[in-house]
Amino acid sequence: MPTTLTIGKLGQASGVNIETIRYYERNGLLPSPTRSSSGYRHYREDDVKRLRFIRRGRELGFGLEEIRSLLQLTDQPQQPCDTADQLVQKHMAEVDARIRDLQAIRAALGQLAGCQSQTAEHCRLLEALEERDCCIKSGHVPD
Template structure:
């Protein structure tokens, strides 16, 4: 049996901060740990693996509820992974939409940048924010 871990050691080994570990416990993503006679939390190596799984899922953009589903699927490796494939497709669609939105935003900001006016009165960005068009810019 491996040596029990304190919450600090668990945090260091998993890369998840202490407050987040406590949050995951309260939300049921991480099982409640054993307690020492003095009341300190005592974790196992499986908790490190589980937290790394959760952390990586969050890095990939999955919600806590989706991670809960993925943890359930990982606990039953004989089940089909259609739900995991569905989640990946949904996330990919969302990311592609965000990329398009960011590219549109980038285009708009390029139009507004490098304003030739020396005065704020004719600043392209301020005009856009104020929804006014007091000046015609040659490259609009």
């Protein structure tokens, strides 16, 4: 059983795409691994951990810069962790705002859906987009 992994194996073990792994390396989220004589990357178990950490952070909606900060904290276990908590709080507020925005959009769409008109001329959606001043409050545009 090998103690090192090729990038393909690392991808399998961590659930992260190979191209994404190389991307993380370029961006300094993952340290440059050792190389074989032919230039192949060789990873260790630590890298699997680190990559999983990143993946879970992404699943929670953290940006890569935020994840970078969190990784820095794990690298220095004696550091105070209040910055981590602040990060969570801030992110949570953003998620909440995002949910509210989407719920407003959802409500507006609900009003527009189910148009019974046969032609575009009197379609509820099209009229709403053409004529109303604004359907939703938030200035934030999603997606």
